[in-house]
Amino acid sequence: MKKVLMVCLGNICRSPLAEGILQSKVDANTVSVDSAGTAAYHVGNKPDERSIAVAKKYGLNIKNQRARKFVVKDFDEFDIIYAMDENNYQNILMLARNEEDEQKVKMILNESNPNKNLSVPDPYYGGNQGFENVYKMLDEACNFITKKI
Numbered sequence: 001m002k003k004v005l006m007v008c009l010g011n012i013c014r015s016p017l018a019e020g021i022l023q024s025k026v027d028a029n030t031v032s033v034d035s036a037g038t039a040a041y042h043v044g045n046k047p048d049e050r051s052i053a054v055a056k057k058y059g060l061n062i063k064n065q066r067a068r069k070f071v072v073k074d075f076d077e078f079d080i081i082y083a084m085d086e087n088n089y090q091n092i093l094m095l096a097r098n099e100e101d102e103q104k105v106k107m108i109l110n111e112s113n114p115n116k117n118l119s120v121p122d123p124y125y126g127g128n129q130g131f132e133n134v135y136k137m138l139d140e141a142c143n144f145i146t147k148k149i
């Protein structure tokens with residue numbers, strides 16, 4: 001079983017979408033996907049209504065997910081840890097205990113745009129178009145992940 005963790009700041013907008021999208025593309029018997037946030041503001045909450053809505057539009061149900069904070073033990077639990085943006089990436093790396101931990105952490109958009117270190121923009125303070133944009137970027141990245149995983 002390959003275990004993948006999607007990480008953003010609040011674990012209510014971007015990483016719940018990334019979790020839902022990747023899980024929908026892979027065989028659940030061989031790949032498991034979870035998500036977490038580097039901040040604790042929204043722990044225990046459902047995904048943002050706008051993420052739930054854009055997921056539903058594309059046939060995915062993410063409303064049963066609940067936000068949790070990233071913890072050091074996640075380095076032991078997961079094989080690959082995808083950061084949604086540069087800040088998340090740095091915050092996860094700060095918690096790494098050794099090189100093995102560090103090597104698990106990747107910028108998710110480097111899967112679709114190699115070596116560019118692009119960030120998935122935080123859609124929290126914007127409108128629905130931002131969520132649509134995030135969905136499309138994550139869908140493309142997850143297609144690449146699915147091919148190589």
Ligand code: 4NP
Nearest residue numbers: 008009010011012013014124
């Ligand atoms: P996310 O978006 O990191 O994609 O879940 C955010 C959610 C909440 C906040 C910021 C970003 N916040 O400041 O509460």
